[in-house]
Amino acid sequence: MRRMKMSAQGPEFSRMAYGTWRVLDTQPTAQEINRRLNVCLELGITTVDTAEIYGLYEVEKALGEALALTPGLRDKLEIVTKAGIYVPCKYHPDRRTAHYNATGERLIKSLDKSLRWLSTDHIDLFLVHRPDWLTRADDTAAGLNRLLAEGKIRAAGVSNYSASQFDLLNARMAQPLVTNQIEFNLFHVEPMTDGTLHQCERLGVPPMAWSPLAGGRMFDPENRAAKGLAAVAAELSERYAGATLEQLAYAWIMAHPSRPLPVIGTNRTERIRSAAQAEAITLAREDWYALWEAAQGRKVP
Ligand SMILES: NC(=O)c1ccc[n+]([C@@H]2O[C@H](COP(=O)([O-])OP(=O)(O)OC[C@H]3O[C@@H](n4cnc5c(N)ncnc54)[C@H](OP(=O)(O)O)[C@@H]3O)[C@@H](O)[C@H]2O)c1
Structure with missing residues (x-):
C-alpha cells in the first residue's frame, strides 16, 4: 500500500483508510476489533478514521479497548477523529435537539475526551465533523490552533465543508x-463540479472520501443505477x-486528480483485503468514464 503526505509538513497516511462508523453494528468483541485493525496493518492500511459521535459516542471507547490489546499497535497507526456533532442520547438526555458546535471550547473538550477513550496522548488528524453555521471561523480556529500548539493534535482538517467554508x-x-x-463515490459525484475537489487539488490537500461504496447502495439489486453499474463492472x-465492482469503485475514486483517499467502511476482513488490492488498479480513461455513465444513468454530456 502506497503512502502519501497530506501536506508538505505531513502527516503521512496510507493511500486508503479504514473507517469505524459501523464498527459496532455487528456487536464485536474488543478482540474482534483488534483482529480487524491488525489485518489493516498487515495490508499497510495504517490510517484509521473515527469520530466522537460514532456508535452514539461508543466507538472511540471500543477502539481504545481494542488498541490496548496489542502493545504498540496505536503507534503503528494514524488516528483520525472528529468532533462537533451533538445529539440527544443516553449519556445526554438533557440535549433536546441534534446540533453542531464548532466553538473552540467545545472542540477542545471533545478532543480531550477522545484522547481518554482512545488511551492516547495525541491524535494524528482532528477534523471538525460538520460546519457549524453559528460559530465564527476565528472561534473554531482558536480551539484548533491551541490543540496544535499543545501537541494534542498533529494536524487539523474539516469534514463536509464547502470550498468557501474551507477557505x-x-x-x-x-x-x-x-x-x-x-462524501465522494460513483453515486455522489457533485464534489467534482461544486468546487470542493478543485480546491483540494489547488491547495495540494488530499480529500478523504467517505462512503466510497455509497454506504452499500451500490449493491442493492432494487437500485436501477446499481444494476447498470454492476453490468458495466x-x-x-x-x-x-x-476486479470486483467494489475494487473498481475504489479505483475510480483514487483516479481523480485531487488524489482522494477512500475511507473503507466494511466490517468484513475479507472485504478489507479485497479493498486493499484496488490501490494497484489504474483505470483506463474510457473505463473511468464508462463507470461514471453507468452509475449516473446517462451519457457524458
Ligand atoms: N465525515 C463524515 O461525515 C462521514 C460520514 C459517513 C462515513 N464516514 C467515514 O467513512 C467510512 C466509510 O463509510 P461507509 O461505511 O458508508 O462506507 P461504504 O464502503 O460506502 O459502505 C459500507 C457498507 O457497504 C457494505 N458493503 C461493502 N461491500 C459490499 C458488498 N460487496 N456487497 C454488499 N454490501 C457491501 C458494508 O457491509 P459489510 O460490513 O457487511 O461489508 C457496509 O454496510 C465510515 O466508517 C466513516 O469512517 C464519514
Whole structure:
C-alpha cells in the first residue's frame, strides 16, 4: 500500500483508510476489533478514521479497548477523529435537539475526551465533523490552533465543508488544514463540479472520501443505477485481472486528480483485503468514464 503526505509538513497516511462508523453494528468483541485493525496493518492500511459521535459516542471507547490489546499497535497507526456533532442520547438526555458546535471550547473538550477513550496522548488528524453555521471561523480556529500548539493534535482538517467554508477557516489557521473529508463515490459525484475537489487539488490537500461504496447502495439489486453499474463492472472486470465492482469503485475514486483517499467502511476482513488490492488498479480513461455513465444513468454530456 502506497503512502502519501497530506501536506508538505505531513502527516503521512496510507493511500486508503479504514473507517469505524459501523464498527459496532455487528456487536464485536474488543478482540474482534483488534483482529480487524491488525489485518489493516498487515495490508499497510495504517490510517484509521473515527469520530466522537460514532456508535452514539461508543466507538472511540471500543477502539481504545481494542488498541490496548496489542502493545504498540496505536503507534503503528494514524488516528483520525472528529468532533462537533451533538445529539440527544443516553449519556445526554438533557440535549433536546441534534446540533453542531464548532466553538473552540467545545472542540477542545471533545478532543480531550477522545484522547481518554482512545488511551492516547495525541491524535494524528482532528477534523471538525460538520460546519457549524453559528460559530465564527476565528472561534473554531482558536480551539484548533491551541490543540496544535499543545501537541494534542498533529494536524487539523474539516469534514463536509464547502470550498468557501474551507477557505474561511483555513485563513484563520496557524497551520493549514490538511483535508476535507467528504462524501465522494460513483453515486455522489457533485464534489467534482461544486468546487470542493478543485480546491483540494489547488491547495495540494488530499480529500478523504467517505462512503466510497455509497454506504452499500451500490449493491442493492432494487437500485436501477446499481444494476447498470454492476453490468458495466462485470464487462470491465476481465481487463483488470478479475476486479470486483467494489475494487473498481475504489479505483475510480483514487483516479481523480485531487488524489482522494477512500475511507473503507466494511466490517468484513475479507472485504478489507479485497479493498486493499484496488490501490494497484489504474483505470483506463474510457473505463473511468464508462463507470461514471453507468452509475449516473446517462451519457457524458
Ligand atoms: N465525515 C463524515 O461525515 C462521514 C460520514 C459517513 C462515513 N464516514 C467515514 O467513512 C467510512 C466509510 O463509510 P461507509 O461505511 O458508508 O462506507 P461504504 O464502503 O460506502 O459502505 C459500507 C457498507 O457497504 C457494505 N458493503 C461493502 N461491500 C459490499 C458488498 N460487496 N456487497 C454488499 N454490501 C457491501 C458494508 O457491509 P459489510 O460490513 O457487511 O461489508 C457496509 O454496510 C465510515 O466508517 C466513516 O469512517 C464519514
